[in-house]
Amino acid sequence: MTSLITRNETLVAVVIVLFCIIAAVSDPNFLTVTTLSDLLRASIVLGILAVGAMLVLISGGIDVSFTAVAVSAMYMTTKFSLAFAPEMPWFLIFTLSVLLGAGLGAINALFIAGFGLPTLIVTLGTLSVFRGFLLTFVGSDRISALPPDMREFSRMVIARGTTESGDFYNLPWSLAALVAVVLLTAFILHKTMLGRSIFAIGGSVESARRIGINVRRTQVFVYVYVGALAGLAGILHGSMNRMADPFSLVGLELSVIAAVVLGGARLIGGYGTITGTLLGVALIVLVQNSLIVIGIPSTWQSVTIGALILLGTGLPAYQAKRAAARAG
Amino acid sequence: MGSPDTDALIEMRGITKRYAGVTALDEVDFVVAPGEAVCLAGENGSGKSTLIKVLSGVEQPTEGTIRIGGERMTGLTPRRAAAAGVLVIFQDFSLFPNLTVAENIAFVSELAEHRQFFNRRAARETARRVLERIGVDIPLDARVEHLPVAHKQLVAICRALACEARLIIMDEPTTALTEREVRRLLGIIRLLKDEGVAVVFVSHKLAEVLEVSEKVVVLRNGRKVAEGPAEDFDAASLTRHMTGRDVARASPGAFGGTAETLLKVEALNKPGSFSNVSFEMRRGEVLGITGLLGSGRTSLAKALFGLVAPDSGRITLDGQNVPLGDPVAAARARIGYVPEDRLTEGLFLTQSILRNVAVGRLDSHERRGFLDMKALIGEAGDWLTRLKVKTPSLSAPVTSLSGGNQQRVALARWLARAPKMLILNGPSVGVDVGSKAEIHDIIRDLGAQGLGVIVISDDLPELLATCHRILVMRGGEMVEEIEGGSITETELAHKMAS
Incomplete structure (x- = not known):
């Protein structure tokens, strides 16, 4: 495969490896289980959101409202639980948040699949509406007294321990949520006709209609599914931070989309891989958490991420444009 | 109406289609036998696309009956038509550029089987079998976006075959193909016919497919004006039936005037697009540049207006050097x-x-930094009247106009600037027959007024x-120069393709 070297995934993987090498050289403590577990923890919420954003990009749309969906689902679930059923077990809390997220996603689907409106316009609108509704009608207090089982979940770990050098590490069960989301999404995308239809409408909506793909139904699925993933990511975020903060998450949407685009998904639709998306997330998380290790002040974070996007996506786009001009 | 034909694969009787008062099809009968190839000819707006839409279930007829394989079909949808074995290959092929060859081929048949799960191996197997059936070798895992046009068409044919097509309708099948690719396509069509698959070619350029066809049906203004065995038709008689004119309009002949040279193009070069292009044009001359898709004609047209930057060469207009690659200059x-694509490149459709x-005239009506709206609008209105743009209101959006009238608006914009030279890329693409003739009249008039006109x-x-x-351009080079009136359409087609 000659395309292997020009693919975004490869490019991102190379940058990640380089970053780690430089980091390990400048700080011997970088390559430890502790760093790894910290980075993994930081990737969970971002990763789940990114998988959702990728699905939308593949289908030929763009969703910027998912952070508002996530924070709304999380905060409303917390409020509900505290008010009516503080003893709810964690899996019911999670289910409620996922359902709320799916419901908010269905509102996006109504406008996009139902009325045929442009996805960016719709989700820009719902981003504001969802968040505004949350802060105005549900509440704007940070809640640190979470339902007990939600707090409990964040303490459940797959593995924990202390390294020989005395550093503490742990792997929370919320990591399993990311793994499950990845596996489920990969299955849908590659093993079901629904998933192939998502790729197809991203490739060409008109062709999809002509061969009898139900474009609306496919879009409804995409936006509801993304809403559900956002609901899950939101409640995980609240649980892991041990605080329901209605001001959190919103603002992250562009970082998430950046991660997905870095991983090779194209804004025109039809392209995107889970591997690429996860690599993109890994790179963004590395930059956000460890830039200081390689001697770049953390104020340079957004500059670095921006430069990576320009390079990582601009280069292939430029090459494609050159090729098109030659074929002209 | 005619009696039911029991052997027919497709039997359409008395098909009439009206859209809001406009009759697109008027009592048309259309019959196709199994294994038969039929040419459905007609100019833009003749009703041939509508007939195909009715047959493939995209549109419902206002009146008339459709039988497929003897079975009366009512409320036909694209999916039901496909299930009955009627598949359309659109001019753009309607493939998915981001998916592989195998998946493109297998997609429709998998949908038809109402599958829920996707099996890559089964899809590959389906695709491999169909490609083998027509004796074509295309890598199964290649993405369709990377394929050449001729291969995309083959993939589209395979996709139809994977659905067990009994009738394949091909829209403008030869437009983008070289002569050799057309040969191969015809070979495959013969093969399919032997297996009992019927084919309908929909085109306004049918000379190439006549030899594999049994029957020709010509539509004009929504009516069937001719039907008969293919050997009774040739390019000339087809054109006559399609246009309703006895002879094609006479060529303006070779340029007679002694006018001075207007445009001089010297050794224009753009690697990968065109090489070493030189020609001259005199004032009042109408110069045609032609070639197949990919011959470099479009790049050259754009280069003349600075939209594509050539690597080397010189363009002089009236003795003045024109900077390369600079549309403003x-x-x-x-x-x-x-x-060519005035919809995306030329006009502000919703304005x-x-x-x-x-x-196009904003800068000429500037008065001390402000816009003289009255003069500007007056002038524009004047040009629209001169070009006979048909519209109830000049403040209506361009989208409300027909294709021919949109083209006039695009022309009016340039004419308002009093150009010395006009480059028209595909001036009558997508306009109806009547407008086409009028646009041709306008082009001839422009030349007569002393403009240099290049028609691509x-x-x-x-x-x-x-x-x-x-x-004539081929493979990026100017290979032939032909004086007007000295060549027939068939000869010209050969020169383009060979």
């Missing part, structure tokens, strides 16, 4: 360019007709009817 030198013309087109009758001289 080209416009200042009074070169005008009307793009008013008047504004679309006026926008692969519509051969158009070139023959308007140009004093035709330059």
Whole structure:
């Protein structure tokens, strides 16, 4: 495969490896289980959101409202639980948040699949509406007294321990949520006709209609599914931070989309891989958490991420444009 | 109405289709036998697309009956038509550029089987079998976006075959193919016919497919005007039936005037697009540039207006050097360019007709930094009247106009700037027959008024009817120069393709 070297995934993987090498050289403590577990923890919420954003990009749309969906689902679930059923077990809390997220996603689907409106316009609108509704009608207090089982979940770990050098590490069960989301999404995308239809409408909506793909139904699925993933990511975020903060998450949407685009998904639709998306997330998380290790002040974070996007996506786009001009 | 034909694969009787008062099809009968190849000919707006839409279930007929394989079909949908074995290959093939060859081929048949799960191996197997059936070797895992046009068409044919097609309808199948690719396509069509698959070619350029066809049906203005065995038709008689004119409009002949040289192009070079292109054009001359898709004609057209930057060469207009790759300078030198795809490149579709013309003249109506709206609008309105744009209101959006009238708006914008030279890329693509003739009249008039006009087109009758001289491009090079009136359409087609 000659395309292997020009693919975004490869490019991102190379940058990640380089970053780690430089980091390990400048700080011997970088390559430890502790760093790894910290980075993994930081990737969970971002990763789940990114998988959702990728699905939308593949289908030929763009969703910027998912952070508002996530924070709304999380905060409303917390409020509900505290008010009516503080003893709810964690899996019911999670289910409620996922359902709320799916419901908010269905509102996006109504406008996009139902009325045929442009996805960016719709989700820009719902981003504001969802968040505004949350802060105005549900509440704007940070809640640190979470339902007990939600707090409990964040303490459940797959593995924990202390390294020989005395550093503490742990792997929370919320990591399993990311793994499950990845596996489920990969299955849908590659093993079901629904998933192939998502790729197809991203490739060409008109062709999809002509061969009898139900474009609306496919879009409804995409936006509801993304809403559900956002609901899950939101409640995980609240649980892991041990605080329901209605001001959190919103603002992250562009970082998430950046991660997905870095991983090779194209804004025109039809392209995107889970591997690429996860690599993109890994790179963004590395930059956000460890830039200081390689001697770049953390104020340079957004500059670095921006430069990576320009390079990582601009280069292939430029090459494609050159090729098109030659074929002209 | 005629009696039911029990052996027919497709039997359409008395098909009438009306859209809001306009009759697109009027009592048309259309019958196809198994394994038969039929040419459905007609100009744009003749009703051939509507007939195909009715047959493939995209549109419902206002009146008339459709039988497929003897079974009366009511409320036909694209999916039901496909299930009955009627598949359309659109001119753009309707493939998914981001998916592999195998998946493109297998997708429709998998949908038809109402599968829920996708099996890559089964899809590959389906695709492999169909490709083998027509004896074509295309890598199964290649993405369709990377394939050449001819291969995309083969993939589209395979996709139809994977659905067990009994009738394949091909829309403009030969437009983008070289002569050799057309040969191969015809070979495959013969193979399919032997297996009992019927084929309908829909085209306004049918000379190439006549030899594999049994029957020709010609539509004009929604009516069937001719039907008969293919051997009774040739290119000339087809054109006559399609246009309803006895002879194609006479060529303007070779350029007679002794006018001075207007445009001089010397050794224009753009690697990968065109190489070493030189020609001259005199004032008042209408010059045609033609070639197949990918021959470099479009890049050259754009290069003349600075939209593509050549690596080397020289363009002089009226003895003045025109900077390369600079559309603003080209416009200042009074070169005008009307793009092929006026919808995306030329016009502001949702803006008013008047504004679309006026926008080209903003800088000429400036008074101390402010815009003289009255003069601007007055001038634009004047040009629209002169070009006979048919519209109830000049403030209506351009989208409300027919294709021919949109083209006039694009022309009016440039004419308002008093150009010395106009480049028209595909001037009558997508306009109806009547407008086409009028646009050709306009082109001839422009030449007569002393403008230099370059017509870039692969519509051969158009070139023959308007140009004093035709330059033929092949593989990026100028290979032939033909004086107007000295060549027939068939000869010209050969020169383009060989």
